[in-house]
Amino acid sequence: MRFSTMIAALFLILAAIPAAQAQDGTQKVQVELNKLEPQANACRAYLVLQNGTESEFSSLRLDLVAFDTDGIVAKRLAVEAAPLPPGKTSLKLFDMSELACDGIGHLLLNSVLACGDQNGERADCLDLIDVTAKPGLSLIK
Template sequence: MLALRVPLYRRRVGRIAVDMAACCALSALLIVSALSQEAPEKAAPLRLQLNKVETTGESCRITMVIDNSKGAGLKSYKVDLFAFDTEGVAQKRVAVELGPLPPRKTTVKIFDFPGIACNKVGRVLLNDVLACDGGDAAREACLERTETETKAGLPFDR
């Protein structure tokens, strides 16, 4: 009965205001949704640290610390590494399986660059990520999120 007492033009103005408020709310929701899709979250970094090098016989033994303390677990994480001599010439290539990497954990792996003494190595290069299996991680995404650092006195880059 109340609606009959309110003049028709006021009922229409009220309805337009409600419709405009709903339209503005929907527009704001769409804008926020579009912005969140344009700026995807950056994946948690996976840090490789060249921690220690030591000559064992005719090989250079590498101790690598893999910090996955902020990321999801990986069943496999295989990297392609190159050892360069002190003149900058590539000497040895090795593919190393560093996985499995449990979620939110730091692990240590030890492997050798066969046939080259550590005093002949001038630099180590992370050339590529060959395999990255687990979760929604693609090989390219793993390479992008991998960061390198060194405590061994040799440069370690990607």
């Protein structure tokens, strides 16, 4: 088998594996803090969301809290992450006004303010979410 054929086969196998599945086999929504970028009088956050569930989220409003480098609450905000189709990876951006990126110690996913899919409102969305962050950044739950 040629090397290029083997690589193509490997990609097909990896594509068949659910993108955001926990080690215990449950389907999850993976939320990754990917990047913080300075803006004029704000810090822009980039969240990468992977919907590893079979649900098509029409609403997924996250309650996020930014802490400064001393661990003191600096800002609280609501971020709408929907729409989020099943099996889809999405990028969501939001600005934290009046905050410098180098002054942010970590972000906390405090709760889910609203969550709904094709079957209506859901109460289990916080449990469905796993959080990660790129090196040098911190997103906790």
